[in-house]
Amino acid sequence: MIARSLEYRRDLIAALLIKELRARYKRTVLGYAWSLLNPLAMAAIYFVLVNRIFAVQIKNYPLVLVAGLFPWQWVANSVTSSTMVFIANAGLIRRTSFPRAALLVSATLNDLVHYLASVPVIIGFMLWFGIYPDARWIIFVPLLIVVQWAVIMGIAFIISSCNVFFRDLERITTIGVTLWFYMTPIIYTRDMLSGRHDYLLIVNPVAGVLLGWRSLFMGESIDLMLVLCSAVWGAVLLSVGYAFYRRVQWRFAELV
Amino acid sequence: MSELPVVQFRSVTKAYASRALSHVGAKGLITSFPTYLRQGRSAKFVALRDVSFDIARGERFAVIGVNGAGKSTTLALIARVMRPTSGTIETRGHVCPLLELGAGFHPDLSGRENVTLNGVLLGMTKREVRAKTASILDFAGLGTFIDEPLRTYSAGMSARLGFAVAVHLDPDILLVDEILAVGDASFQKKCLDRINEFHKRGVTFVMVSHDSNMVRTTCDRAVLLNGGSVHMCDRADRVVDEYHRLLEQPRVAPAPTVEQKPSEGKACLTQS
Ligand SMILES: Nc1ncnc2c1ncn2[C@@H]1O[C@H](COP(=O)(O)OP(=O)(O)OP(=O)(O)O)[C@@H](O)[C@H]1O
Ligand SMILES: [Mg+2]
Numbered sequence: 048m049i050a051r052s053l054e055y056r057r058d059l060i061a062a063l064l065i066k067e068l069r070a071r072y073k074r075t076v077l078g079y080a081w082s083l084l085n086p087l088a089m090a091a092i093y094f095v096l097v098n099r100i101f102a103v104q105i106k107n108y109p110l111v112l113v114a115g116l117f118p119w120q121w122v123a124n125s126v127t128s129s130t131m132v133f134i135a136n137a138g139l140i141r142r143t144s145f146p147r148a149a150l151l152v153s154a155t156l157n158d159l160v161h162y163l164a165s166v167p168v169i170i171g172f173m174l175w176f177g178i179y180p181d182a183r184w185i186i187f188v189p190l191l192i193v194v195q196w197a198v199i200m201g202i203a204f205i206i207s208s209c210n211v212f213f214r215d216l217e218r219i220t221t222i223g224v225t226l227w228f229y230m231t232p233i234i235y236t237r238d239m240l241s242g243r244h245d246y247l248l249i250v251n252p253v254a255g256v257l258l259g260w261r262s263l264f265m266g267e268s269i270d271l272m273l274v275l276c277s278a279v280w281g282a283v284l285l286s287v288g289y290a291f292y293r294r295v296q297w298r299f300a301e302l303v
Numbered sequence: 304m305s306e307l308p309v310v311q312f313r314s315v316t317k318a319y320a321s322r323a324l325s326h327v328g329a330k331g332l333i334t335s336f337p338t339y340l341r342q343g344r345s346a347k348f349v350a351l352r353d354v355s356f357d358i359a360r361g362e363r364f365a366v367i368g369v370n371g372a373g374k375s376t377t378l379a380l381i382a383r384v385m386r387p388t389s390g391t392i393e394t395r396g397h398v399c400p401l402l403e404l405g406a407g408f409h410p411d412l413s414g415r416e417n418v419t420l421n422g423v424l425l426g427m428t429k430r431e432v433r434a435k436t437a438s439i440l441d442f443a444g445l446g447t448f449i450d451e452p453l454r455t456y457s458a459g460m461s462a463r464l465g466f467a468v469a470v471h472l473d474p475d476i477l478l479v480d481e482i483l484a485v486g487d488a489s490f491q492k493k494c495l496d497r498i499n500e501f502h503k504r505g506v507t508f509v510m511v512s513h514d515s516n517m518v519r520t521t522c523d524r525a526v527l528l529n530g531g532s533v534h535m536c537d538r539a540d541r542v543v544d545e546y547h548r549l550l551e552q553p554r555v556a557p558a559p560t561v562e563q564k565p566s567e568g569k570a571c572l573t574q575s
Contacts, residue, residue: 051428058429062420070411142402143424144384300384301319 059145063153068160082161083168086116093234105236107265113172114264115233115257118191121162122199122253123224125155129203130210130217137303147296148289151203155196169264178266187269191259194278198252201284204292211302212295231257248273252280307395308357309476309507310364310381315354315390317376318347350376352531353390358524360395363498363508365518365539367546368528374511377528378402378478381509396475396507399425403480404465410454414445414464417453421468435471442493443467463490470497477501479510495521515543 072078090112097103105111132150133140140147170180210216230247231254232240240247248254255273262269351373358364366374379385380392382400407424408417418439422432432439440449443464445456453461469477498508498521512518518525518539525542527534527549535545 054430055423055426055428058423062423062429066407066409066412066416066420069416070409136407138403139407139424141379141384143400143406144382145424145426297386300379 056146056149059149060153060156063149064156064160067153067157079164083165086113086120086165087168090116097234107176110172110176110178110265111236111261112234113169114261117162117165117169118195118257118260119228119231119233119253120165121158121195122257123228124158124161125199126202126206127220127224128154128158129207130220132203132207133211133299134214134303140299140303147299148204148292151200151207155199155203159192159196173264173266178264181266183263183269187259187263191256191263191274194259194274194281195253195256197281197285198256198277201281201286201288202252204285204288208292208295211299227251227253232261233257249276252277252284255280306360308393309360309395310358310509311391311393312354312356312377312380313391313393315351315380315387315392316349317351317373317380317385318349318388320347347388350531351380351387351528354528354531354533355390356526356533356536358507358509360507361502361505362524363502363522364510365522365525365542366509366511366528367513367515367518367525367542368534369550372528373531374528375402375480378480378509378511381476382478394476397426397473398476398478399469399472399474400478401425401469401480402478404462404469406465408453408461408465411452413452414443414449414456415440417464418468421465422471425468425472427472439467439471442470444490459487459490466490466494470494470501474506476507476509479508481511481513515547519543 075081077084090109093112094109097105098108129151132154133147136150139145139150173179206216206220210220231251232248237248237258248258255270255275255277259269259274259277261267354373354377366377368374376385378400379402380387381394382398382402383394384400384402405417405421407420409420412420415436418436419429419432422435422439423429427435443449443466445460445464448456448460453464456464501508508522510518510522522539524537525539526536527542527546529549534549535542537545
């Protein structure tokens with residue numbers, strides 16, 4: 048019974064994920080390229096702005112940008128799209144009784160797939176700057192994925208559930224994510240916080256994990272304390288988010 | 304066999320919150336959010352009031368009434384998509400809600416891909432769907448269209464595909480909300496045959512339909528809802544007659560009521 052229920056949940060998430068992936072690519076010519084174009088365009092803009100116009104010299108800045116923007120895209124896309132997950136699937140929620148959380152899981156995994164599909168591009172930049180993937184990847188790639196996913200899911204549970212009751216949250220989230228982007232060392236490095244603002248790295252659930260990705264891609268040593276900090280955030284957000292979702296999800300069918 | 308009923312409604316009341324939180328403004332939001340979550344003191348629309356009825360195992364049961372009488376709400380409660388505001392609902396066995404054909408069908412996916420997606424959304428594992436795919440496609444009878452994207456289908460064709468998946472679900476209780484009116488005559492016959500086959504296997508069948516003839520010929524018993532209350536619950540043909548008598552009266556269905564007082568009852572669900 049439990050085995051079937053687990054198998055069912057896995058199949059449900061997989062079926063929803065495959066639907067999203069297939070549906071997204073079936074009707075666009077460039078397909079996969081679109082998911083790369085957005086972060087690459089942003090990287091190009093920030094490179095010109097910071098490196099050429101403000102003339103701030105940051106070592107290997109194109110790689111710094113790419114190694115920060117691609118993992119950030121996963122956060123930004125998942126959190127932004129999670130606001131609408133339940134509302135966009137109103138028909139399903141009103142008429143079937145499958146576990147609604149599967150919609151969130153498949154949406155966040157969908158963005159993970161896009162992130163992973165962009166890793167070859169990051170590796171291309173690494174090779175350009177003479178940096179090679181090392182043995183740490185075997186441990187840290189899965190670890191950072193799990194930590195980042197926990198943070199994203201926790202936030203997504205809270206935001207998506209609240210948005211069913213309070214639709215304005217969608218707009219607030221868009222603004223919030225932009226603010227969050229500038230509070231996270233993505234277009235700047237950790238050193239540029241100049242020690243005085245290090246608390247920002249601790250109060251920001253994704254700062255540790257994003258800096259982890261960047262260090263990994265740049266062949267630098269990873270700050271394990273910051274990754275641990277993100278992991279703690281992930282555990283807290285995921286438990287709080289899931290508990291909240293469990294409390295309110297029975298009302299979705301009549302409100303979406 | 305004198306068994307327990309498979310569906311049991313005991314004084315079920317269902318109230319919908321009649322105003323959304325987004326209408327109360329910023330100040331109201333902060334003060335009323337906690338109560339709102341507890342389904343508290345906001346004005347409520349009572350869609351079902353003190354509804355009680357039983358459905359026995361293997362019965363073909365119809366829920367009828369005018370638009371807005373509460374039929375879909377009743378099925379959604381049996382399917383546990385929603386919870387009642389007060390009262391209890393007991394169901395025994397695997398409930399398969401067919402509140403809509405082709406739930407989750409995606410227009411850009413092919414018929415075949417949609418069969419898997421729909422089957423999983425309705426509660427089958429991928430393995431179970433795969434084992435039944437040949438039979439499902441055969442029942443749908445869509446020929447080479449099965450590998451075309453769904454957006455190229457006519458309404459009847461997607462309904463056929465949806466129903467083909469649905470009849471392969473192997474439920475104990477099958478809920479059907481106004482979906483048999485689609486499809487051509489031969490397909491409708493195929494569906495009715497399948498329903499009779501289900502009936503022989505002891506599957507309980509609960510349907511909502513505005514087609515009086517269909518209710519008369521396919522159902523054993525029916526409940527007539529009027530303005531959210533049970534008007535009559537009896538043999539299907541008698542209930543249909545009463546429904547027509549009711550329709551001829553000048554005033555149909557009392558105006559929906561809005562309840563200002565917080566409801567005392569606590570939602571309570573049991574399942575065995
Ligand atoms: N999610 C909801 N929120 C608020 N009110 C609702 C909601 N769903 C239904 N209602 C109200 O509850 C009443 C009963 O609705 P229901 O859908 O059960 O009617 P029905 O008998 O299925 O009607 P129809 O024959 O048109 O399908 C209606 O008056 C409707 O306005
Ligand atoms: Mg209805």
